[in-house]
Amino acid sequence: MTTINPKKLENSSNEDNGHHEDFRLFGLITFLIADGMTFAGFFAAYLTYKAVNPLPDGAIYELELPIPTINTILLLVSSATFHKAGKALFKKNNVESQKWLLITAVLGISFLICQLFEYFHLPFGLTDNLFASTFYALTGFHGLHVTLGTLMILIILWQTRIEGGRISYKNMFPFEAVELYWHFVDGIWVILFIILYLL
Amino acid sequence: MTILIDKKNQVTEKIQPKGFLRYFSFSLDHKVIGIQYLVCGFLFYLVGGTLASAIRIELTSPMSDFMPRDVYNQVLTLHGTIMIFLWIVPVVNGAFGNYLIPFYVGARDMAFPRLNAVAFWLIPPSGLMLITSYFIDGAAQAGWTAYPPLSITTPQSGQIVWILSVLLLGGSSIFGGINFIATILKLRRPGLKLMQLPMYCWAMLGTSILVVLSTPVLAGTLILLSFDIVANTGFFNPVLGGNVVVYQHLFWFYSHPAVYIMVLPAFGLVSEILPIHCRKPLFGYKTMVFSIMGIVVLGLVVWAHHMFTSGTPPWMRLFFTIATAFIAVPTGIKFFNWVATMWGGKISINSAMLFSCGFIINFVFGGITGVALAQVPFDIHVHDTYFVVAHFHYIVYGGSVFVIFSSIYHWFPKVTGKLLDEKLGILHFALTFIGFNLCFAPQHWLGLNGMPRRVAEYDPQFQFVNQISSLGALFMAISTIPFLINIFLSVKNGKKAGDNPWGALTPEWLTSSPPPVENWKGEAPLVTEPYGYGIDTTDN
Numbered sequence: 001m002t003t004i005n006p007k008k009l010e011n012s013s014n015e016d017n018g019h020h021e022d023f024r025l026f027g028l029i030t031f032l033i034a035d036g037m038t039f040a041g042f043f044a045a046y047l048t049y050k051a052v053n054p055l056p057d058g059a060i061y062e063l064e065l066p067i068p069t070i071n072t073i074l075l076l077v078s079s080a081t082f083h084k085a086g087k088a089l090f091k092k093n094n095v096e097s098q099k100w101l102l103i104t105a106v107l108g109i110s111f112l113i114c115q116l117f118e119y120f121h122l123p124f125g126l127t128d129n130l131f132a133s134t135f136y137a138l139t140g141f142h143g144l145h146v147t148l149g150t151l152m153i154l155i156i157l158w159q160t161r162i163e164g165g166r167i168s169y170k171n172m173f174p175f176e177a178v179e180l181y182w183h184f185v186d187g188i189w190v191i192l193f194i195i196l197y198l199l
Numbered sequence: 200m201t202i203l204i205d206k207k208n209q210v211t212e213k214i215q216p217k218g219f220l221r222y223f224s225f226s227l228d229h230k231v232i233g234i235q236y237l238v239c240g241f242l243f244y245l246v247g248g249t250l251a252s253a254i255r256i257e258l259t260s261p262m263s264d265f266m267p268r269d270v271y272n273q274v275l276t277l278h279g280t281i282m283i284f285l286w287i288v289p290v291v292n293g294a295f296g297n298y299l300i301p302f303y304v305g306a307r308d309m310a311f312p313r314l315n316a317v318a319f320w321l322i323p324p325s326g327l328m329l330i331t332s333y334f335i336d337g338a339a340q341a342g343w344t345a346y347p348p349l350s351i352t353t354p355q356s357g358q359i360v361w362i363l364s365v366l367l368l369g370g371s372s373i374f375g376g377i378n379f380i381a382t383i384l385k386l387r388r389p390g391l392k393l394m395q396l397p398m399y400c401w402a403m404l405g406t407s408i409l410v411v412l413s414t415p416v417l418a419g420t421l422i423l424l425s426f427d428i429v430a431n432t433g434f435f436n437p438v439l440g441g442n443v444v445v446y447q448h449l450f451w452f453y454s455h456p457a458v459y460i461m462v463l464p465a466f467g468l469v470s471e472i473l474p475i476h477c478r479k480p481l482f483g484y485k486t487m488v489f490s491i492m493g494i495v496v497l498g499l500v501v502w503a504h505h506m507f508t509s510g511t512p513p514w515m516r517l518f519f520t521i522a523t524a525f526i527a528v529p530t531g532i533k534f535f536n537w538v539a540t541m542w543g544g545k546i547s548i549n550s551a552m553l554f555s556c557g558f559i560i561n562f563v564f565g566g567i568t569g570v571a572l573a574q575v576p577f578d579i580h581v582h583d584t585y586f587v588v589a590h591f592h593y594i595v596y597g598g599s600v601f602v603i604f605s606s607i608y609h610w611f612p613k614v615t616g617k618l619l620d621e622k623l624g625i626l627h628f629a630l631t632f633i634g635f636n637l638c639f640a641p642q643h644w645l646g647l648n649g650m651p652r653r654v655a656e657y658d659p660q661f662q663f664v665n666q667i668s669s670l671g672a673l674f675m676a677i678s679t680i681p682f683l684i685n686i687f688l689s690v691k692n693g694k695k696a697g698d699n700p701w702g703a704l705t706p707e708w709l710t711s712s713p714p715p716v717e718n719w720k721g722e723a724p725l726v727t728e729p730y731g732y733g734i735d736t737t738d739n
Contacts, residue, residue, distance in 0.1 A: 021387065026385055027311055030376075030377045030381065031373075033412070034373050037416055038419040041415065044236065045423065045445050048442070053442050056440060118515060127433070127439075141419075
C-alpha cells in the first residue's frame with residue numbers, strides 16, 4: 001500500500017515558486033471549445049441543408065418569434081444575475097449570492113418551460129421534414145445543456161450555504177466553472193437564435 | 200483504490216494496490232495509466248490482427264468461400280474500427296503521451312490525473328461492447344466510415360452499438376486531449392521554455408488541438424446518424440429528403456485530422472528516438488515545430504479530398520487538391536530533418552533504430568501515394584480501390600505501428616529496468632518489414648487495375664497477386680510471435696538495463712528505471728537542451 005502524505009503532495013508539484021496557477025479553468029475552457037465544435041458541426045449541417053436541400057412542397061416550417069425572444073431575454077438576464085451572485089460571493093456575502101443564484105436557476109427553469117411550451121405548440125414534429133428534424137436536434141441539444149447547467153446551479157446553490165458548504169470566497173472554482181459554462185450556453189443560444197429563428 | 204476526501208475537499212490519502220495489481224486499478228499514476236493504455240491497446244491489436252488475417256485468408260480465392268459475405272463485411276468493419284480507435288489512437292496518444300509527457304515537462308503527473316484515469320477506463324468497456332456486438336445479432340457492416348445510406352439500411356443493432364462505442368472512445372480521446380494541452384501549456388517546470396521542450400511534446404500539443412477541435416464534430420454527426428437509425432429522422436436519408444454528402448463532410452472533418460492524430464505523435468516519437476541512437480542533435484528543431492503546427496492548420500482544411508467522387512463542385516476540388524498538396528511541404532521538411540539527423544551520426548543498429556528507419560522508408564512511400572491521391576483525375580480513377588487500401592496502410596501501419604514497435608524497444612528499459620533481446624528484436628523487425636511490404640506493395644497494382652476494396656469476391660485475374668499479399672500478411676502474423684516471446688522473456692529475466700542504457704539526455708532517462716511514483720526522488724531536473732548530443736566534439 002502506498003500512502004502519499006498530503007503535505008508532500010502539496011509541496012511536490014510546485015517546488016520553485018510555491019504555487020501553481022490554477023489550470024482547472026483552463027481545462028474547462030478547452031472542454032467548452034470542444035463542446036462548441038459540436039454545435040458548430042450542427043450549425044454547419046443546418047446551414048448546408050438550408051442552402052442545398054429544398055423542402056418538399058407543403059412542408060410546414062414556420063417558427064413564431066415571441067417565445068424564443070422571451071427565452072433569449074431570460075437567458076441574457078440569467079447571465080447577469082449569475083454575475084451578480086459571483087460578485088456577492090467575492091464580497092463574502094453568501095446569503096446574497098444564494099439569492100442571486102436562486103433567481104438564475106428559476107430563470108433557467110422558466111427557459112426550459114418556455115421551450116417545452118414551444119415544442120408542444122409547433123405545427124411540426126421531429127420526423128416531419130428535414131427542417132423539423134434539424135430544429136429539434138439543435139434546440140434539444142441546447143436544451144440538454146441548459147438542463148445540465150440548471151442542475152449544476154442548484155448544486156452550487158446548495159454548496160454555497162454558510163455552514164458546511166464547500167464553496168466560499170476562498171474556494172471559488174466550482175462557482176466560476178459553472179458560471180463560465182452558463183455564459184457559454186447563453187452565448188450558444190444567441191448564435192442559435194440568430195441562425196435558426198432570424199436567418 | 201479508495202480516495203478519502205475530507206471536508207475541505209483535499210485528497211488526504213491515496214491507497215493503491217502495489218505491484219502487478221495496480222495495472223487493474225483506477226490508478227492515478229500517469230505511468231501506470233500509460234502502461235494500461237499500451238497493454239490494452241496491444242490486446243485489441245491482436246484481435247484486429249486476427250480479423251485482418253481472416254480478411255487475407257478470404258481473399259486468397261476469388262469467391263467468398265471462407266466466410267459468408269455479410270460476415271466479411273462485419274469483419275472488415277470491426278478490423279478498421281478496432282485498429283484505429285482501439286489500437287493506434289489510444290497507443291500513440293494515450294500510452295506514450297501519458298508515460299512521457301509529464302517527464303518531458305518536468306511534472307510529477309498529468310494536469311488532471313482523475314480525468315486521465317476516466318479517459319482510460321472508457322476504452323476497455325467500449326472495445327468489449329464493440330466486439331461482443333458481433334456475437335449478438337451481428338456487428339456493424341458499413342465499414343469504419345459508416346456512410347449512410349448503407350449504415351441506415353444494414354442491420355440496426357450492430358450499427359447502434361458501433362455508434363455508442365465510437366462515441367465513448369471519442370469522449371475518452373477528448374478528455375485525453377484536454378489533459379495533454381493543460382499539461383504541456385500549464386504544468387511545465389518553472390524555467391522550462393516552450394521552445395526547449397522535446398519534440399514529442401510539440402507533436403502531442405498539435406495532436407491534442409486536432410482532437411479537441413475535430414472529435415466533437417464526429418460525435419455530433421454520429422448522434423444525428425443514430426437519430427436516423429432509431430427515430431426515423433431523415434438527416435442523411437435521401438428518401439426522407441436528407442443529404443448523404445453532409446454526413447461525409449462532417450465525418451471527414453474529424454476523420455482526416457484523425458490521420459494526423461494517428462501519425463503526428465509517431466513523428467514526435469521518431470524525433471525522440473533518432474537523435475539518441477545517432478548521437479546527434481535533432482536537425483532543425485524550429486522548422487520541426489513549425490511544420491507540426493503547419494500540419495495541424497492544414498490538416499483541418501483538407502477533408503474533402505476523400506470525397507472527390509461524391510459530386511463535389513469544381514471549386515471545392517481545386518481548393519482541397521491544393522491544400523492537400525501543401526501538406527507535403529511540412530511533411531517533407533520533417534522527413535529531410537530526420538535524414539539530416541541521421542546523416543554523419545554514429546548510428547547504432549538496434550531494434551528501435553531499425554523500426555524507426557523502417558518507418559521513414561514506409562512513410563515516404565505512403566506520403567508519395569498520398570500526394571498522388573490528392574490529384575482529382577488520379578483519385579477518380581483509383582477511388583475505393585485497393586490503391587487506397589495500400590496507401591493508408593503505408594501510413595498507419597508502415598508509419599504509426601512501426602513507430603509504436605520502435606518506441607516499445609526504446610522505452611522498454613525505462614519501464615521495466617530490463618533490456619529486450621536484440622536478436623529476437625531484429626528478427627521481429629525483419630519479419631514485419633518484409634511481411635508488410637510484401638502484403639501492401641502489390642495492392643497498389645491491384646488498385647490501379649481496378650480491384651475494388653471492401654468486397655469479399657473479386658475477378659479471378661487478381662488471384663495470384665492477392666495470394667502474394669496474403670503471404671505477406673502471414674509473415675506479419677508470424678512476426679508477433681518473436682515479439683511476444685521477447686517481451687515475456689525479458690520481463691522475467693532480461694539483462695539489467697541500468698537507469699540510462701542509451702546514454703540519453705531527455706528527462707525521463709534522468710531518473711531510476713523503473714521510475715518511482717511521482718517520477719523523481721528529489722527535484723525535477725531542468726533539461727533545456729534535450730538533444731545536446733556530441734555538441735562538444737563537432738569541429739567548426
